[in-house]
Amino acid sequence: MHTRLWTRNFTLLTFSNFLMCSAYYSLISTLPVYISSELHAAKSIVGLVMASYLVSSVIIRPFCGYSLDRFGRKTIFIAGLILYALVFNTYLLAWTIPAMILVRFTHGLTWGVTTTSNSTVAIDIIPFEKRGQGIGYFGISTTLGMVMGPVIGSYVFQFGGYSTMFLAGFGLGLISALLAAFVKYPRFSPSQLSQPFGMKQLFETKIHPALPEPVHHHDHLWWTALLHCSLWKRDRDPPCSRFLPGLCHRNYFGPLFFRKGI
Numbered sequence: 599m600h601t602r603l604w605t606r607n608f609t610l611l612t613f614s615n616f617l618m619c620s621a622y623y624s625l626i627s628t629l630p631v632y633i634s635s636e637l638h639a640a641k642s643i644v645g646l647v648m649a650s651y652l653v654s655s656v657i658i659r660p661f662c663g664y665s666l667d668r669f670g671r672k673t674i675f676i677a678g679l680i681l682y683a684l685v686f687n688t689y690l691l692a693w694t695i696p697a698m699i700l701v702r703f704t705h706g707l708t709w710g711v712t713t714t715s716n717s718t719v720a721i722d723i724i725p726f727e728k729r730g731q732g733i734g735y736f737g738i739s740t741t742l743g744m745v746m747g748p749v750i751g752s753y754v755f756q757f758g759g760y761s762t763m764f765l766a767g768f769g770l771g772l773i774s775a776l777l778a779a780f781v782k783y784p785r786f787s788p789s790q791l792s793q794p795f796g797m798k799q800l801f802e803t804k805i806h807p808a809l810p811e812p813v814h815h816h817d818h819l820w821w822t823a824l825l826h827c828s829l830w831k832r833d834r835d836p837p838c839s840r841f842l843p844g845l846c847h848r849n850y851f852g853p854l855f856f857r858k859g860i
Contacts, residue, residue, distance in 0.1 A: 611720055617774040671719050675715035682711075690761060
């Protein structure tokens, strides 16, 4: 039986992801100029403002992942996209550096939620037989957003100014949310979590006792030795050790990356 990849749901989700990424990357080439020229910020401050976005997007991801498994995909995803779009309008009200940092930090939270959610939804709706191909095409939509976003941002800024640039990002985000709203999400059964929300729900807390004894004493010597050994024998180890030498040895650090039963 032939299984289709480009279903209505996958097509809508892919275009939604493309528009969302285009909106984000439309600010990459123009926002630093805006902060420097309009807010008269030094280069180091510009870097701080831009980095606050990424910091908050990393912070929110574990909590978003927990919420997606606990409460479902659709509500969190669409709400995240709507908030993501709305925050573009608040750039017009950020007249000081602290206000701009706050806006960027808030925007990063919504970006972390939307990117975590849409990837999860993509995995849910891609047929198992087409999983690799589907993830590849979905990733292309992100890459195209990276390519087209700066072009769109520069073009809009050139002909409409900063205000139009932010409003264009709002429009792209809103269309992205609209497309996501028409996706038919698979039936979802919330996880039956026996424990209340806490750090144990976000991180594996039982890994410390499983670490080898040298990690507890003379940490720097252990890490150095392990790194050198891993580089020496990387051709015999799993492929991931080529990128993270020493960290992907199941016999040493398996509990860090592999939960029981996986």
